[in-house]
Amino acid sequence: MIRWIIAIAIFLLIEIYAFQAFRTVTKIRWVLSGYTIFSVLIMIFLLYSFSQFDRTVGQSKLMVFTFTLFILVYVPKILLMIVMFGEDIFRLFASAGNYFLTKTTVGAIPSRRKFVSQIALALAAIPFSSLIYGIFEGKYNFKVIRQTIFFPDLPDAFDGFRITQISDVHSGSFDDKEKIEYAIDLINQEESDMMLFTGDIVNTFAKEMYPWIDTFNRIKPYKYGKFSVLGNHDYGEYLKWHSEYAKEMNFKAIKDLYGQIGFELMLNEHRFIEKDGQKIALVGVENWGKNFKKAGDLNKASLGLTDQDFKVLMSHDPSHWEYQVKNDPKHFHLTLSGHTHGLQFGIEIPGFLKWSPAQYIYKQWAGLYEHLGRYVYVNRGFGFHAYQGRAGIWPEITIIQLKKGEKVA
Incomplete structure (x- = not known):
């Protein structure tokens, strides 16, 4: 049970960071809603499929598809998370510097920068497109x-x-x-x-x-x-x-x-x-x-x-x-x-x-x-x-x- 809680927590952390990248780039509500629904459905499918793995059957076609989908979706998102987390570290240091210089916490934490999210999404597109090519060719x-x-x-x-x-x-x-x-x-x-x-x-x-x-x-x-x-x-x-x-x-x-x-x-x-x-x-x-x-x-x-x-x-x-x-x-x-x-x-x-x-x-x-x-x-x-x-x-x-x-x- 504990390992499933840890797995879900990791999934959610990755998804939160990925969503923040998209939200910083676009404010269009239907795009963000569609992305959220799609991501939740994929996460539910992956968690369910992995939970159904039967070691007496081995590598079924469903399990192969599940693992391939997991790699395809989460390798790019992990890269997104790394970039966005790096920005959070920068924001934390900027906030601390602002506090010591102004002696106030009002407005101390800088907002996310759009160009960082754009860079993160561009970087994530590289492994995503490579993995797609890898599957078909x-x-x-x-x-x-x-x-x-x-x-x-x-x-x-x-x-x-x-x-x-x-x-x-x-x-x-x-x-x-x-x-x-x-x-x-x-x-x-x-x-x-x-x-x-x-x-x-x-x-x-x-x-x-x-x-x-x-x-x-x-x-x-x-x-x-x-x-x-x-x-x-x-x-x-x-x-x-x-x-x-x-x-x-x-x-x-x-x-x-x-x-x-x-x-x-x-x-x-x-x-x-x-x-x-x-x-x-x-x-x-x-x-x-x-x-x-x-x-x-x-x-x-x-x-x-x-x-x-x-x-x-x-x-x-x-x-x-x-x-x-x-x-x-x-x-x-x-x-x-x-x-x-x-x-x-x-x-x-x-x-x-x-x-x-x-x-x-x-x-x-x-x-x-x-x-x-x-x-x-x-x-x-x-x-x-x-x-x-x-x-x-x-x-x-x-x-x-x-x-x-x-x-x-």
Whole structure:
């Protein structure tokens, strides 16, 4: 009960500030009345829908719509609130200064300034329009991102070796076969040596992938194979199952899915990839996340490997790299992860700006990171989840090229 009281109080605070911005800009009564009625109806719908969430059903279409509507409405309004609250701080200091200068409180508090509210509304329009675009276009705005990584101890035979990586398919969210086929075509256009899939094939249920098996089977064979690991959503942890047996059967079916689309699923184990008499080790762990399921066993997966073996690790959650992998004495040269989706919202201008709320949750949330010659690449995700869109952080197909030598500054 207390959490609902807190939630309603937060909703009301956001709405009060947003209303003040509109009221400062316009005094037209029917506009303000219409805005108020519309806002109240949306708030009631959101509170009701969230209260009806059934953990035995999981992510229903209604819940997806509710969460998307919540993001669409309240991200802009929170920005409005921040600007208006900032103005209140200014007004408070101005009032205090006025009191000490005039020794009177009459008319001491300055009124809200129209231009501040106009700026706040203009700023709020930016994420609102971006989120709208993300729903209708952005979620399928696939980008092929190329990354070259240098290693002084890379075996000579693997100089120039190319890896295609996808992650976080979340097939249960798809609603446009033509767009997914286009993404598969982008994958097939690349002349890579090996393909890796770093987890989350579904949102919860194995059946979500069944309509898409033929589509993903269009991914071409690779000379050195196609491999995968599990992601946190593949375990069915976010559902209240009617029985443990049903959960286990779903988990087994999800593991089978990877094989049905031509990927070899690696469960805390490794394989040697051989080329021209030389080899590198491909290591695949189950999900290990600081705040999620910890099924990954790095020691088991790398049993028999030494710090001299060149190793590429697949681990779904990049927090695994931060808390276990990057300082492991066996020296994992390159870790490939996903999981974060970059929260499906942010701004990326190469070489200038890279921001997302994800960076306040994960130290490594999108792209390449390095620590003492050990690298992790975080794929931004192929699909989408919960919020049915992507704004600024686009769905990604990664092409990684391994090069022998030192990185050129």
